[in-house]
Amino acid sequence: MAWALAAPLLAGLLLLPQAWWLARVLGGAVAGSGPIAAGPWIAAIGGLVALRAAIAWSGERAASRAAEAIKSWLRQELFTGMLERGPQWTRHRVSGELSSLVVEQVEALDGYFSRYLPGAIAAVFLPLAFGLVLLPVDWIVALIVLLSAPLIPVFMALVGWGAEAASRRHQVAMARLSGFFADRVRGAQTLKLLGRAESETAAVGAASADLSRKTMAVLRIAFLSSAVLEFFAALGVAGVALYIGLSYLGYLHLRGEALGLPLGLFCLLMAPEIYNPLRQFAANYHDRAAARAAVDCLAAVFGTLPDPRQARASGPGSRASEAQPDLARTAHGTTAPPEAWRASARREEAGHGTMPSPQDGAMRGPPRPLSVEVRGACLTVPGRAQPVLQDLSWSLAPGASLALMGRSGAGKTTLLEALAGLRGLDAGEILLDGRGPGAWPTAELRRAVTLIGQRPFLLPGSVAENLRIADPEASAEDLLRALDEACAGEFVRALPQGLDTQLGARGYGLSGGQLQRLSLARLFLTRPGLVLLDEPTASLDPGSRDRVMDAVLRFAAGRTLVVATHDTEVAVRLERSLHLPQGGGRP
Secondary structure: OHHHHHHHHHHHHHHHHHHHHHHHHHHHHHHOOOHHHHHHHHHHHHHHHHHHHHHHHHHHHHHHHHHHHHHHHHHHHHHHHHHHHOHHHHOOOOHHHHHHHHHHHHHOOHHHHHHHHHHHHHHHHHHHHHHHHHHHHOHHHHHHHHHHOOHHHHHHHHHHHHHHHHHHHHHHHHHHHHHHHHHHHHOHHHHHHOOOHHHHHHHHHHHHHHHHHHHHHHHHHHHHHHHHHHHHHHHHHHHHHHHHHHHHHOOOOOOOOOOOHHHHHHHHHHHHHHHHHHHHHHHOHHHHHHHHHHHHHHHHHHOOOOOHHHHHHHOOOOHHHHOOHHHHHHOOOOOOOOHHHHHHHHHOOOOEOOOOOHHHOOOOOOOOOOOEEEEEEEEOOOOOOOOOEEEEEEEEOOOOEEEEEOOOOOOHHHHHHHHOOOOOOOEEEEEEOOEOHHHOOHHHHHHHEEEEOOOOOOOOEEHHHHHOOOOOOOOHHHHHHHHHHOOOHHHHHOOOOHHHOEEOHHHOOOOHHHHHHHHHHHHHHOOOOEEEEEOOOOOOOHHHHHHHHHHHHHHHOOOEEEEEOOOHHHHOOOOEEEEOOOOOOOO
């Protein structure tokens, strides 16, 4: 980025000897000098033109590379921030809007770094430098340009206020349309079945028309700013040309001595170049307005933006820099499922709350079981007047098993999410082996705790890819063994392509029971010390339920197991039961 800012300045300063030599060549040609005498000067001018073009090209390339690096880093930090906030934060926001923020709003920063900043630096320094060079040549020309040039940024700033407001409205409309459209696409089948397809199509069309109107408002302001710039630039160049012309004709005598032809040509050649950095600045001024609007949108959702100084302090070899290594690679066309994508599935409330790291493997020796202690836990959720959990206290020894019972809405799922570190308590504490979930390093907690939710989350991809979210190094034999344990091997083998069968979004193409068994198969690819299961047999027939529970209990031997269930047949197979009353009362 430093070279991107310095290159326009260097190329602009080289313009001074180029214009002076060109003025001498033209003055000599008018005075009758031969072409042989002008040959070396023309060669030197050609060399300067080539050198300035090379410098300008390298500066633009450096600015583009810097902008791409900044955008990639910012997207990675925002995505990591979403994962750290957990599913309780993302589930209350429109997924399409979050996608628009990370993709489109961050993309709006490209012009600010690649065009606006270099143009702003050049616009600040080059006109002033050119004016100071012209001052000893002809103070009248210097005075004309130094008085007219500042009017351009002044009026640009006035126009820019309106441009920024219009850009902010445009960015908000774009984010809303992205979320609106994504939600309609996701629910297209439901809308079709309910006969709402045409009305929702009309609603999407109305939102698109509103976005078009806001886009045209931004363009009108951009054209207005260009008109303001060209007016003052043309006024300044015309003033210089008029003054020099009248001086040569003898109508003005403001100099102590006559203005020579080379000096006059030099002033005429430099006059438009003084305004050229300002032209470039004005042409890119809307990039600043778009960037500020995008930053406002990002800050409104994420609260604060990432601090690049912390990234520099952590260094390229830190754990923060290694947390999402594949996110940047996906922007360059990598087709392999990125680790960040897998991480989002691990944190999804409908799937695994915490998952082991790939290097841990899946079938290596029994892990250390965790003790669980809940002390005076109180927890409320948005939209409910009464606490979901209130003054809840219980403990579970390492390697023991517990059934969480209670009616729907009693807080069983909420408690499991709190045990997995996906929710924070309003009061009280949860201790896993004597430490709260927040005191565990994230990677260690994901290795130690596995949560299987009652609403399975599957990514678009093959059956094998969805299972390898739990263990990316698992072989086909490991996957089939895990599927057999979950009573899913038979129907997976019957699929057209077996493990390579492609699933749609959210597992479209499979029944609810098949999805639950497929998600449960991930459990048998992990090595947790604490297993949290939320209604693992709710969609199974009694025979499949018993076989699945046999497999779960075999797997949980030597591990701590907590199962939320309504089924008394499941509860009696566990060592203890805890009934959560409705309304957050004491159990």
